[in-house]
Amino acid sequence: MPKTFKNYIFSGQIILVSIIFLICFVFSTYLHTTLTKQEALKHSQAISNQIFSSMYQVMKKGWSKDDVNIFTKSLEDNFVSSNYEINIYRAQKVKEIFGEIQEKQKDITLIDVLNGKIGNFESFENNTVRTIIPLKVKTDCISCHVNTIEGDVLGVLEVKQDLNDVFHESKYQFIAFFLIIIPLFYLSAFLSSRYTSKQIVDSLTLFNNKVKNINSVQDFKEFDSKNIDLHFKEFNEIVNNVDLMAEKLKGIAVDKELLEFEIRLLDKFIITSEVVKDWKEYISELLIEINKIMETYTLMTVFRVGDDQFEVDIFWLGMPKEIQKNVFEKYINKTIKDSEYFQGMSDFTIKHIVADRNKCLNEVREEEIEYRSKSLFLDSPKIGGIVGIGLQSAFSNDPIRYIVIDSILTTMANLVGSVKAINKYTQDLEYYAARDPLTDLFNQRVFNDMMSYEIKRANRHEYSFALMVIDCDNFKPINDNFGHAFGDKFLQTIADILEEEKRPEDVAARYGGDEFTIILPECDENGALTVAKRIAERIANKKLIAPDNTKVGLTISTGICVYPQHTMSQTDMFVIADAMMYQAKEEGKNSIRIPDQKDISSILRNNQEKSSLLIKAIENDQIEAYFQPIKPSLSNNDLVIHELLMRINQDGRIVSAYEFIEIAEARGLINTMDLMVIEKAFKKIRETNYEGILFINLSPKSLIMGDFINKINNFVKTYGIVKEHIVFEITERETVKNFSLLEKFVHALKAEGYKFAIDDFGSGFSSFHYIKKFPIDYIKIDGDFIINIDKDIKDRAFVNSIVTLAKELNIKIIAEFVESQEIVEVLNLLEIDYYQGYHIGKPIDKFISLK
Numbered sequence: 001m002p003k004t005f006k007n008y009i010f011s012g013q014i015i016l017v018s019i020i021f022l023i024c025f026v027f028s029t030y031l032h033t034t035l036t037k038q039e040a041l042k043h044s045q046a047i048s049n050q051i052f053s054s055m056y057q058v059m060k061k062g063w064s065k066d067d068v069n070i071f072t073k074s075l076e077d078n079f080v081s082s083n084y085e086i087n088i089y090r091a092q093k094v095k096e097i098f099g100e101i102q103e104k105q106k107d108i109t110l111i112d113v114l115n116g117k118i119g120n121f122e123s124f125e126n127n128t129v130r131t132i133i134p135l136k137v138k139t140d141c142i143s144c145h146v147n148t149i150e151g152d153v154l155g156v157l158e159v160k161q162d163l164n165d166v167f168h169e170s171k172y173q174f175i176a177f178f179l180i181i182i183p184l185f186y187l188s189a190f191l192s193s194r195y196t197s198k199q200i201v202d203s204l205t206l207f208n209n210k211v212k213n214i215n216s217v218q219d220f221k222e223f224d225s226k227n228i229d230l231h232f233k234e235f236n237e238i239v240n241n242v243d244l245m246a247e248k249l250k251g252i253a254v255d256k257e258l259l260e261f262e263i264r265l266l267d268k269f270i271i272t273s274e275v276v277k278d279w280k281e282y283i284s285e286l287l288i289e290i291n292k293i294m295e296t297y298t299l300m301t302v303f304r305v306g307d308d309q310f311e312v313d314i315f316w317l318g319m320p321k322e323i324q325k326n327v328f329e330k331y332i333n334k335t336i337k338d339s340e341y342f343q344g345m346s347d348f349t350i351k352h353i354v355a356d357r358n359k360c361l362n363e364v365r366e367e368e369i370e371y372r373s374k375s376l377f378l379d380s381p382k383i384g385g386i387v388g389i390g391l392q393s394a395f396s397n398d399p400i401r402y403i404v405i406d407s408i409l410t411t412m413a414n415l416v417g418s419v420k421a422i423n424k425y426t427q428d429l430e431y432y433a434a435r436d437p438l439t440d441l442f443n444q445r446v447f448n449d450m451m452s453y454e455i456k457r458a459n460r461h462e463y464s465f466a467l468m469v470i471d472c473d474n475f476k477p478i479n480d481n482f483g484h485a486f487g488d489k490f491l492q493t494i495a496d497i498l499e500e501e502k503r504p505e506d507v508a509a510r511y512g513g514d515e516f517t518i519i520l521p522e523c524d525e526n527g528a529l530t531v532a533k534r535i536a537e538r539i540a541n542k543k544l545i546a547p548d549n550t551k552v553g554l555t556i557s558t559g560i561c562v563y564p565q566h567t568m569s570q571t572d573m574f575v576i577a578d579a580m581m582y583q584a585k586e587e588g589k590n591s592i593r594i595p596d597q598k599d600i601s602s603i604l605r606n607n608q609e610k611s612s613l614l615i616k617a618i619e620n621d622q623i624e625a626y627f628q629p630i631k632p633s634l635s636n637n638d639l640v641i642h643e644l645l646m647r648i649n650q651d652g653r654i655v656s657a658y659e660f661i662e663i664a665e666a667r668g669l670i671n672t673m674d675l676m677v678i679e680k681a682f683k684k685i686r687e688t689n690y691e692g693i694l695f696i697n698l699s700p701k702s703l704i705m706g707d708f709i710n711k712i713n714n715f716v717k718t719y720g721i722v723k724e725h726i727v728f729e730i731t732e733r734e735t736v737k738n739f740s741l742l743e744k745f746v747h748a749l750k751a752e753g754y755k756f757a758i759d760d761f762g763s764g765f766s767s768f769h770y771i772k773k774f775p776i777d778y779i780k781i782d783g784d785f786i787i788n789i790d791k792d793i794k795d796r797a798f799v800n801s802i803v804t805l806a807k808e809l810n811i812k813i814i815a816e817f818v819e820s821q822e823i824v825e826v827l828n829l830l831e832i833d834y835y836q837g838y839h840i841g842k843p844i845d846k847f848i849s850l851k
Helices: 005-061 065-079 092-098 108-114 164-212 217-221 233-250 256-268 273-277 279-290 322-338 399-434 444-461 475-482 484-501 525-540 570-586 597-619 661-666 670-688 708-719 739-752 766-773 793-809 821-829
Strands: 084-090 121-125 128-136 153-162 296-304 309-316 347-354 369-378 383-392 465-472 507-512 515-520 556-563 623-632 641-650 653-656 693-698 726-730 755-761 778-781 812-815
Touching (some): 005 128, 005 164, 084 092, 092 153, 108 153, 296 322, 444 507, 444 570, 465 484, 465 570, 484 507, 484 525, 515 525, 597 661, 597 670, 670 693, 708 739, 755 766
Parallel strands (some): 309 347, 641 693, 726 755, 778 812
Antiparallel strands (some): 128 153, 296 309, 296 383, 507 515
């Protein structure tokens, strides 16, 4: 418990008085004892000298034994009531002549004096003063003491004075005296402390009361302690410093309600999916919150939404009158006109949003409204805007509230800007998740989904539909001779022709490279053949001007499969149409092939042979581990990374995964093959002491196998693998129906210490679902967005969006299909973390270093 100032001063003085009292007591006692000893010694010496003189006078006359007894008796009678003791001792030579007398027992000191070894002796022991004087032979003594010579000791006179009674009596006198004066000491201390502290305590109480009365910023600004005097220079300096601090704080003090509002404001700045979705409702609620501390009429946002368009939203606290709308629209028009960012942009509309429709705004004059605004401009994505606030002029002039207003505008600018940026990113990502960025056709992911949907619909309604697989003839020479930019232009032209010549209900997609597909609902063989011929003829007649000013054209080969005449399996439909397309190429290209029963049997038999190839490869241990290097960027060049790839070595022929992976997954063999190639890779790591990172591409089916985790952990333990160096890639080649089960296994592997990557990111919208649900460490961007990134600004914009998203989530980026140095240079500008592709290194059966 803290002490009071009064008690502190009083305690200090009591301690001081007690110390002084103790010092006085000890010093007085010591002085009294010393003086008493000195006086006792003087008295003892005087008595000894007097007795000695008396004895000498008697001895001169010559005294008898009776005279000695009378003299001794007189001494005893004279000092019997005093504290003195007098003793006379004869030397041996005197005893020889005059005989023995009654004596007390002698100590060594008396003996030494009698023997002449020491002279006069004085001592103070046990509060007793002792004086010893020897009686020595003089010339006139020899006549009586004939057996002596001058200087011999005839006897000793001893005088003792006991001072114990004196000291005992004086001790009690001292105690009595100090007991009488102690209360005077403490009373003086009390009066002195109260006198010293009263004026200071009174002044501090006044100061304390003034501080207690501060309940608002206004009270604080009126606080003044200049009339407080603590009567001591040091204390007054403290108060003066408090005044100085108060003067400084007056300029920055903020009311409690303002601080609480700012805290709530910061809490609201957390951008959730609900805020992104209902950001206008959020701004309306913010306006209502602001009015709890200051009267505010409007909030406004002006943000760019297109190359030459922008949106203007005005948020009103209550229902405004037309004149009020006109006043604020006038301010907005001036703001837009004065902004360089919106220069030349005139296409905009103003939306009025009311926060509380049950409230009507009071009539206010234009001069009573103060406007504040703040700008926010982003280069990537190209988004910018202005946020503003309209409130009473009185509030805007308050410097403290101005700080809060600035916080409100900053929060609004960041929030609305973030929402706009997120919306733009989302729109881009959603678009490119479904579309091929080069041709704007649907991508392979959407094609597979649409095929699945169309089979179900055709089966339910009992109608036929056709699948068309189209591949460009001799497209590679066009790329090689005229460059990728010209080749991309040709692909875009073909995509435009497909969109124009197909039926409105048909679905065209770019399957990959120079391969396209078209789904033709409610269409038989004749209908499909008619559309195919129309497309083929249009493309064959199309000529483009090449960079060397020559006209260049190409043709297409088309394969067709019809449901349910040819097959009822989605996988087999694509296999048959794809095989027919290749057969058209083999027969001279620029043709269309529709299968007959013999073709279908041959194709399905060939498919079966591939299944047999896989089974044989598993049984004969022909699964091989190949490794493709992944090159880190300059900032990470100390890393060594490879991706594990699966190959089949059968009869000296190396079969790449793309030839069997779909069949392996369809036949349920992929899990066994994955485990075989992983174990071989781990063996290679142990044999070569490889310390780098290894990416392992697994299908979702492998991940959700019940014993997969235990088998991988056993491999790790057996071959001494560092778990943190293993990165599992989640692929989307086949949709997993039980997504929650996949999520459970991914998190279980992550908990074991392994890392994860999303492969072919951007090829399907579920990629974003994966990144939301799974603990992802790496993103591998789909190669379709990389292969032409040095020529296509849409690819570059898409990749830039992914990089921005990854940085926000602290995820590393890997670019696939890096086929040239030009692509590397673009990726460097986009700050990609790692590169993979044939330009970096081809897959081989050993680890290599790119340092």
